[in-house]
Amino acid sequence: MKFLWCTIQVKDLAASEAFYREIVGLEVKRRMDGPSGPRIAFLGGEGSEVELIQSDKGEIEIGGDISLGFEVKSLEEKMAFLARKGIPLAAGPFQPNPHVRFFYILDPNGLRIQFVERG
Structure with missing residues (x-):
């Protein structure tokens, strides 16, 4: 069995994508758009990926x-x-x-x- 990705709800997809790309060093693997623009971005390095999903809620709760x-x-x-x-x-x-x-x-x-x- 292989771990594929973890999903994170984000407040600002562009800011979060830039952070994981520029600070963490992950590459954008693919994006999926919704009716109003980018909604999901998958970023990864060696193996597993991080899935960022633009939240429609005002605030995000992170454990x-x-x-x-x-x-x-x-x-x-x-x-x-x-x-x-x-x-x-x-x-x-x-x-x-x-x-x-x-x-x-x-x-x-x-x-x-x-x-x-x-x-």
Whole structure:
């Protein structure tokens, strides 16, 4: 069995798509339009995808215990990149064992994004 994608309801599809493309580093794989323009975007890297769906609701509820984790080669390089973009760390960095380090930022909807370096 293969994990395909996770779905995220978003307040602003364009802003969320830009975040996952420019900050996380995912590529747009496909888009689906509705009567009033873009409604769904699938972005991915190596394997699994993130499905962003434009919400018709004013506010989005994100569970406080949900996060998306992405592996990076260098935590320091990613933190420096985020600092240049003006994106603050939401938590961390943490090192729960000698082989894993990670930190969190927030996406435009308040969803926690985890960047992990394994070594």
